[in-house]
Amino acid sequence: MIPAVSPESLPTLRVWQRQAMLEYHRERRRDFMAVATPGAGKTTFALRIAYDLLSERTVDTVTVVAPTEHLKTQWSIAAARFGIQLDPNFRNADVHSAADYHGVVLTYAQVGADPLVHRRRTLARRSLVILDEVHHAGDSRSWGDGVFKAFDEAERRLSLTGTPFRSDDNPIPFVTYEEGPDGKRSKADALYGYREALTDGVVRPVIFMAYSGQAKWRSRAGDELNVRLGEPMTKDMVSQAWKSTLDPKGDWIPQVLKAANKRLESLRAAGMSDAGGLIIASDQNTARAYAGILKRVTGKSAEVVLSDDDSASDRIAKFADSTREWLIAVRMVSEGVDIPRLAVGVYATNAHTPLFFAQAIGRFVRSRRPGETASVFLPSVVPLLSLAENLEADRDHVIVEKTDTDPEDLMEQAQRQVNEPSAELDGGHETLETNAELDQVIFEGSSFGIPAQTGTAEEEEYLGIPGLLTSDQVELLLRKRQREQVSKQEKQPQATAEKAEEPKRASEPPLTNAQRRLKLRKQLNQLVGARSHATGEPHGKIHAMLRKACGGPPSAQATIDQLEQRISKLRSW
Structure with missing residues (x-):
């Protein structure tokens, strides 16, 4: 069935999308992987390929595999703009989709649960399989094996990802690997990184507001520990200081949420009138607690979206189309969800893999017009600071040979003192006291500012940075702010x-x-x-x-x- 839309009415492609499309049709390989930074338009690129292959009758049907249930609906809506009708409600028990659909949208979990159902569908008709955020096929052996078993006979496979690297050594199905000095490295057929997208104005520049502060807690053994966030310490201590910082019972979260809200108000007053904020929490209980804190310190109610809520997709969609200010979620909004008006983020989770971090920051970089900027508030801890400073780095998935011992783990054991609490035994962790302080501002890999207490004029100077500026203007303004701070102290x-x-x-x-x-x-x-x-x-x-x-x-x-x-x-x- 040919898509019911003329080529003239299709969405206009960006330069990288056109180049990748030409490369795809020139090579006409069975497998093709496009790596593009979150917000660059991977969905549009993939659907244009699907439109071409259906129109020229290279394939008869399209199967999209996405990470979450919410994204199934999002893919179906996006495909309709290309005249491609995809069934987002297909169940494994259905076996076949209705005849007036061009294909279906599935989740990786759905494929892993019964790969033979989807293998039969693939063998029955020539299929294009689009693997959205394909790194998820390595989340578990059952998912990877299921994806391979279901689609290894597909006519064409198009893999998409914004972050092909992972924190494990599970090979990603249908991805080409090349030998390198550090192991087998994934090879992209089309690559469009954050640096290029920033230069082209496709994504917004991100200003990271890193907050440190004191963290005091009582360990399971009854010892009281008091450290300053961001200072050199073992991984174990960093983990527990970080945990205390994010505890709703302390003052760090209220102070940072208040600062983030001021930043959001500044952006809305400066031209981004519908700018929204997203707080990424570690778990559902914490998410609900953060909503209460936000209401208490700002007087504003937040939309709390939880993964076990049947209406989660509808609530996300309604928030995206509204002018409401705050959304709080755990992990389900960290990847693939398209809310372009999100411009302020609070990274209030201890997840710190490059994969999760890049996908989370990707929620804030989708550009709508020139000059828009995004601001992300985060704890000043080494893992996050390193990721923020290296946001522009392009990474591949690297598979290295497993060894019996991990050098980093050995070093950690050697450095750990007997009186330091183990992360495995922190069930008795009790947060006693926390507070926040603006430690530094990170922009395009550089650090700016002098530590400033929350609620001070020095902090306000950074929270009030205009939201409609080019990258060069942001850097110039940050330099100016820092010079003023230094000059003020010198006088x-x-x-x-x-x-x-x-x-x-x-x-x-x-x-x-x-x-x-x-x-x-x-x-x-x-x-x-x-x-x-x-x-x-x-x-x-x-x-x-x-x-x-x-x-x-x-x-x-x-x-x-x-x-x-x-x-x-x-x-x-």
Whole structure:
């Protein structure tokens, strides 16, 4: 059955989509994988291929496999714009779809549950199989085996993904791998990364607002631990400090939600009148608690969407078409859901695989018009800071040989002290106290700003950044904000400062390591800002030069000795 839409009325393709389409038709391979950053238009590309293959009678039917039930409906609606009718309600028990459909939309779980049903359908008619976010075919062995068994005889297979890399070593079915120095690496037939999409104006630039703060908790053994988020510590301690930070009983979440709401209000007042916000929570109970906190600190109600809610898809669709401000969800909105007006995010989950992070950030980058920006608030912890700084990096799925021991695990065991709580035994974890502080602003891999307490004028300066700016304008404004912060501190009379310090030295105890580190970071950022002002070099470049000269991690994770060494080095330049 040929699609009932003329070629002239089809949606206009972007440059990368046209190039990928030409490559697809030139090669005419059985398997083709397109890797494009979230928000770039993978669905439109795939449906244009489906339209062409149906029109030229290369295939007779189309099967789309998607990660979630909600996406089945979304695919069906999108396909209708191409004159392709797909059944989103097909069940395994149906065996066959109605004759007036061009095909069906399934989930990976549905295929894995009974692959033989879909194998028979594939053998009965020449099929194009579109594997949306194909990395999910490696989520479990049953899903991967099911997808292979069901579709290995398909006429054509088109694999789509925004993030082909995974955190395990399960091969992804129908993906080509090449030998590389670090193992077998996946090979894309068409690649369109975030960097290219940003240059083309296809996606929005993302401003990351990283918040640190103190976290205090009681372990199962009854020990009380108090650390500063973002400081160097073992993975075990990072995990528990992170967990405390996200606990609704502390003050970190209320303070960050209040700041995120101010950012959203700023965007809506500056031209993005329908801008929406999304809070990604770790679990359903926490999501409900966050809704209560948001109502308490801002007076605003949020739409809470839970995966076990039968009306979840309808509620997401209604939110997308409305002007409501806040949506709270667990994981079901982190991938594939198209809500272009989402412009502010709160990453309030401990999930930190590159795969999940990239898909989550992809909810905020869909561009509607030039100049729109997105802002994502997150805990200032090493795993997330690294992912934020490397957002533009293009990654492949790499399969390495398994070894009996993981070097990272061995290092973690060696570094763990006897009195440090194990993540496996944190059932008695009790959050005692948390608070938030704007630690740094990350934009295009560079860090800006000096730590600022929540609710202060310094924080407001970053929360009030206009929402309609180009990437260059955002960077210029961030540099200006930081110069103003540095200048403000430098103008304080030294004599007054010294006089104020005298009684403190007599009455106050010595600074803790956390306080010393914060003071050194402020001092380092002041010096970096001064050099940037004098030379015109970007802050990120100066920090990178210091790291190259002195070694060590980014300043947020640097030790006291490393910070002092960088300050000394910078003063010598």
